[in-house]
Amino acid sequence: EDFIDWWQHAVFYQIYPRSFKDSNGDGIGDLQGIISKLPYLAETGITATWLSPIFQSPMVDFGYDISDYKAIQPEYGSMADFEQLVHAASGLGIKIILDFVPNHSSDQHEWFKKSAARDPVYENFYVWEDGKKDKLGVRQPPNNWQSVFYGSAWEWNEQRQQYYLHQFTKEQPDLNYRNPAVVQAMDDVVRFWLDKGVAGFRIDAVNHLYESEDLADEPLSGKTADPLSYDYTKHVFTKDLPEVLTMVQHWRQLLDDYSAKHPDGVTRIMMTEAYADLHVLMDYYESADGVRGSQLPFNFHFITDVNGDSDARDFVYNVEKWLIYMPRGHAANWVMGNHDNPRVASRFGAASVDAMNMLLMTLPGVAVTYNGEELGMEDYREIKWEDTVDPPARNAGKKDYKKVSRDPERTPFQWSNASNAGFSTAAKTWLPVNPNYLALNLAAQQQAAKSHYKVYKALIELRKLPTLRRGRFSIEPQSRAVFALKRTLKDYDTLVTIVNVSAEEQLINLTDFINRPQKLIVEVAGVDSVYTPGQALSSSALTLAPHEGLICKLI
Ligand code: TEU
Ligand code: CA
Numbered sequence: 001e002d003f004i005d006w007w008q009h010a011v012f013y014q015i016y017p018r019s020f021k022d023s024n025g026d027g028i029g030d031l032q033g034i035i036s037k038l039p040y041l042a043e044t045g046i047t048a049t050w051l052s053p054i055f056q057s058p059m060v061d062f063g064y065d066i067s068d069y070k071a072i073q074p075e076y077g078s079m080a081d082f083e084q085l086v087h088a089a090s091g092l093g094i095k096i097i098l099d100f101v102p103n104h105s106s107d108q109h110e111w112f113k114k115s116a117a118r119d120p121v122y123e124n125f126y127v128w129e130d131g132k133k134d135k136l137g138v139r140q141p142p143n144n145w146q147s148v149f150y151g152s153a154w155e156w157n158e159q160r161q162q163y164y165l166h167q168f169t170k171e172q173p174d175l176n177y178r179n180p181a182v183v184q185a186m187d188d189v190v191r192f193w194l195d196k197g198v199a200g201f202r203i204d205a206v207n208h209l210y211e212s213e214d215l216a217d218e219p220l221s222g223k224t225a226d227p228l229s230y231d232y233t234k235h236v237f238t239k240d241l242p243e244v245l246t247m248v249q250h251w252r253q254l255l256d257d258y259s260a261k262h263p264d265g266v267t268r269i270m271m272t273e274a275y276a277d278l279h280v281l282m283d284y285y286e287s288a289d290g291v292r293g294s295q296l297p298f299n300f301h302f303i304t305d306v307n308g309d310s311d312a313r314d315f316v317y318n319v320e321k322w323l324i325y326m327p328r329g330h331a332a333n334w335v336m337g338n339h340d341n342p343r344v345a346s347r348f349g350a351a352s353v354d355a356m357n358m359l360l361m362t363l364p365g366v367a368v369t370y371n372g373e374e375l376g377m378e379d380y381r382e383i384k385w386e387d388t389v390d391p392p393a394r395n396a397g398k399k400d401y402k403k404v405s406r407d408p409e410r411t412p413f414q415w416s417n418a419s420n421a422g423f424s425t426a427a428k429t430w431l432p433v434n435p436n437y438l439a440l441n442l443a444a445q446q447q448a449a450k451s452h453y454k455v456y457k458a459l460i461e462l463r464k465l466p467t468l469r470r471g472r473f474s475i476e477p478q479s480r481a482v483f484a485l486k487r488t489l490k491d492y493d494t495l496v497t498i499v500n501v502s503a504e505e506q507l508i509n510l511t512d513f514i515n516r517p518q519k520l521i522v523e524v525a526g527v528d529s530v531y532t533p534g535q536a537l538s539s540s541a542l543t544l545a546p547h548e549g550l551i552c553k554l555i
Contacts (some may be wrong), residue, residue: 002466002469004049004469004470005267006047006095006199006266006267007048007095007199007200007267007295007296007331007366007394008365008366009329009331009365009366009463009468009469009470010047010048010095010366010367011045011046011047011048011361011366011367011369011460011463012048012049012050012271012366012367012368012369013041013044013046013048013049013050013369013371014050014051014052014295014337014338014339014368014369014370014371015034015050015051015052015285015371016029016048016052016339016370016371016410017029017030017031017034017051017054017076018051018052018062018063018076018430019138019371019410019411019412019423019430020033020034020371020412020413020423020430021034021036021037021415021424021429022412022424022425022426023032023035023036025109025424025426026075026424026426027424027426027427027428027429027430028075028076028337028429028430029076029412029423030075030076030077030081031054031076031077031081031084031085032077032081032468034051034085035081035084035085035088037140038085038088038089038092038094039092040442041092041209042092042093042094043093044374044453044457044460044548045395045460045461045463046094046460047093047094048072048094048095048199049089049094049095049096049097050096050097050101050202050271050295050440051096051097051098052064052075052097052356053066053073053098053099053101053204053338054072054073054076054082054098055069055070055071055072055073055098055101056068056071056072056073056074057073057106058106058108058171058392059073060106060169060171060172061169061171061172061391062389062390062410064099064101064168065068065104065106065107065108065169065171065172065273065299065546066101066105066106066109067105067106067108067109067110067191068109068110069105069186069192070192070261073307073341074304078259082207083196083197085163086196086197086198087197088534090197090425090505092332093246095198095200095266096197096198097198097199097200097201097202097269097271098193098198098200098201098202099201099202099204099418100189100190100201100204100270101194101204101205102177102186102206102209102247103168103174103175103204103205103206103208103209104165104166104172104173104174104175104203104205105172105173105175106171106172107170107171107172107173107313108171111126111175111185112126112173115128116157116159116160116164116393117159117160118160120137120378121181121188124176124179124181125175125176125179125181125182125185126165126173126174126175126241127164127165127167127173127174127175127176127211128144128149128157128160128162128163128164128165128288129142129154129162129163129164129215130162130234130500130528131154131162131163133155138377138414139156140353141153141154141542142154142163142220143214143215143216143217143218144227145165145211145215145217145218145233145234145237145238146218146228146230146232146233147166147167147168147169147230148167148168148230148392149168149230149391149392149395150228150229150230150395150396151237151395152228153165153166153167154168155173158244160197163184163210165211167205167208167238168205168445169395170390171192171392173483175301177209177210177243177247177373178210181249182274183250184531186536190251190254190255191254191258192512194255194258194268195290198268199266199269200255200268200269200270200295201251201269201270201271201380202270202271202272202273203248203270203272204270204273205273205274206244206247206248206272206274207239207240207274207275207276207280208238208239208271209239209241209243209244209247210243210244210247211237211238211241212238212241213238215237216235216237216238217233217234217475218233218235218236218237218238219234220232220233220234220324221233221234226273226532229458238526239276239464240274240277240280242274244274245283245284245287245293248272248284248293248294248480249287249291249292249293249441251269251270252292252294252295254408255268255270256268264439267295268386269295270294270295270296271294271295271296271297271298272284272293272296272297273296273366274297274298275300275304275372276317276350277320278320278322278325279325279395279435281297281298281299282297282326282327283328284297285297285326285327286330293433295330295331296331296333296363296366296532297333298320298333298335298368299325299333299440300335300357301318301319301321301322301336301358302318302334302335302336302356303335303336303337303338303341304346305318306318307347307348308347308348308349308352310424310501311477311480311481311502312315312477312478312479312480312481312482312483312499312501313477313480313483315359315501316399316475316476316477318513319363319475319485320511321452321471323364326501327363330365331365331366332363332364332365332367332369333365333366333368333461334360334363334365334367334368335408336356336357336360336367336368336369336373337369337370337373337409338368338370338435339406339409340406340409341409342379342408342409343370343372343373343377343378343379343408343409344356344357344373344376345376345377345378345379346378346379346381346408346409347532348547349367349380349547350376350419351412351528351546351547352501352527352547352549353452354452354455354527354549355499355500355501355526355547355548355549356549357369357373357455357456357495357528357549358455358459358499358549358551359373359451359458359485359498359499359549361459361460361463361468362459362462362463362468362485362486362487362495362497362551363461363473363485364471364473365426366381367463369456370409371413372413372414373456374452374453374456374457375440375442375445375451375453376415376440376470377411377413377414377434377454378434378436378440379408379409380407380408380411380432380433380434380435380436381402381408382388383405383407383408383411383431383432385401386431388401388405388407389406389407389431390404390405390406390410391405391407391429392404392406393405393406393407404485407431409431410431411431411433411434411500412424412429412431412433413442413451414433414434414436414437414440414441415441415442415443416441416442416443416444416524417437417438417439417441417443417444419443420433421434421437421441422443422512445521450527451527452527453456455524455526455527457523458524458533459524459551461521462495462523462524462551465492465493466489466492467487467488467489467493467494468487468495469494470489471487471488471489471492471494471495472487472488472489473485473486473487474486476513477511478498478508478513479500479506479508480502480507481492481500481502481504481506482495482498482499482500482501482502483498483499483501484497484498484499484508484510484513485497486513487516489526493553493555494514494553494554495523495551495552495553495554495555496510496514496520496552496553496554497549497550497551498510498542498544498550498551498552499548499549499550500544500545500546500547500548502545502546502547502550503546503547504546505544505545505546506544507541507542507543507544507546508540508542508544509540509541510539510540510542511540513537514539514554517538517539518539518554518555519536519537519538519541519555520524520536520537520538520539520540520542520552520553520554521534521535521536521537521554521555522534522535522536522550522551522552523551523552523553524550524551525550526548526549527548528545528548529545529550530545530554531547531550537552539554
């Protein structure tokens with residue numbers, strides 16, 4: 001019997017709304033655009049999607065700076081549009097997860113304006129501190145804390161005559177979670193959207209929620225000589241404080257209580273975004289004393305710990321370490337990309353797109369796909385300084401912006417070879433469309449006999465097999481170049497995924513790994529593969545092309 005809850009084996013598809021589909025020709029993606037593409041998601045086999053922020057925002061950080069947590073950004077649509085989205089998605093069996101951004105609001109939020117004015121209700125909603133005077137009597141920030149996006153994490157506020165903390169841009173003041181009124185206000189936001197019918201939240205930058213109260217200087221890292229760079233210091237007083245775990249557990253309780261009371265019986269879930277040590281993430285799943293937190297603490301190891309230079313052992317090690325440390329009774333998750341990091345084609349090389357999707361989709365647990373990865377969309381690295389809008393890139397300046405810009409992975413979705421890749425009818429889109437859209441687009445991949453999209457769709461279909469839903473799992477390097485993973489389930493076919501991460505052709509013998517000499521029947525092959533589904537191969541002498549991935553069943 002299959003005891004898997006809706007989220008435990010889902011593919012979560014991340015939509016970056018600004019770049020997904022523009023319905024009204026202003027060059028900016030919107031909710032009606034998403035609604036118009038729901039049939040595409042359903043046809044692809046997607047059952048859950050998480051949306052980057054759609055709330056009212058001055059858009060300094062493209063929605064991660066929220067000025068009203070309970071309102072829809074007008075350029076994205078109205079509350080009625082949102083309700084229509086949830087309804088239409090639900091009709092197609094798709095759950096909607098929203099981005100919850102608790103660490104900071106916009107400086108245009110009423111709360112911040114009132115806090116700056118020392119309105120007694122909001123006075124302690126943010127992290128305010130007096131400055132220090134240096135030897136010359138010049139005002140200086142309270143300590144050396146750095147913003148993730150460059151420069152001091154402290155900004156002087158004239159009105160209040162104090163500094164406020166901002167771990168991201170200065171337009172994103174950090175909320176003060178040591179104030180119970182803030183916790184309450186945010187619980188209220190969570191309930192508001194739950195009442196609108198969302199299935200849960202992706203919680204943004206959660207490990208930044210608390211900072212130590214004694215304001216000690218961060219120790220220097222020795223990594224860079226630039227004192228304004230985030231890498232200049234370690235972040236022991238501003239990240240991963242033990243209080244974070246308590247808040248994660250608090251939100252889990254809120255979601256569990258809500259789910260328990262709701263007649264539909266659907267589990268509301270959270271997925272937490274933290275680039276943190278393995279131990280920290282495992283505690284989010286469940287603390288040592290057995291308190292449950294995040295169902296899906298994002299596993300970013302395929303983004304942060306492997307790349308195009310990694311060998312087979314690096315992949316195996318990264319997969320194993322998550323599964324070894326994960327407490328029993330939880331679902332693993334694997335994030336292959338997001339709007340903050342270069343795309344798969346740019347991290348691993350365009351030739352690896354199918355192999356990485358095969359890996360993602362045959363591992364046990366939840367797969368997370370960033371929109372466009374089903375086509376193998378590529379970063380657009382040639383965005384000019386004049387067209388650059390990402391705040392850390394603007395902060396880095398004209399000489400260095402390309403090193404940190406997140407714009408390349410956020411360009412509009414490439415639907416077709418129509419103008420603006422079918423994303424928008426506007427004369428100018430908010431970010432330029434990657435000119436490779438003429439060849440690389442969904443319509444072309446739907447028409448082609450073989451394409452990344454067709455491979456991706458086949459993988460989602462394959463995931464319905466009981467073996468992939470709940471089969472046992474093992475993974476081993478076959479050499480430095482090739483690793484293989486195996487899924488087995490009593491009374492069902494065994495499935496094997498084999499990946500050549502090297503740039504050379506490899507000949508391998510899989511008989512040890514699968515226990516006896518057996519025939520392999522190809523289930524899914526990549527776009528450039530010489531193999532075709534249904535073809536029988538010998539397990540003792542298997543040739544893999546450079547960067548080839550292959551999924552076979554054993555008979
Ligand atoms: O990203 C969080 C983020 O940038 C940090 O976790 C950072 O990577 C890390 O601390 C560096 O060590 C989220 C969003 O995904 C991103 O788009 C936003 O810009 C950011 O939060 C601010 O809301
Ligand atoms: Ca629009």
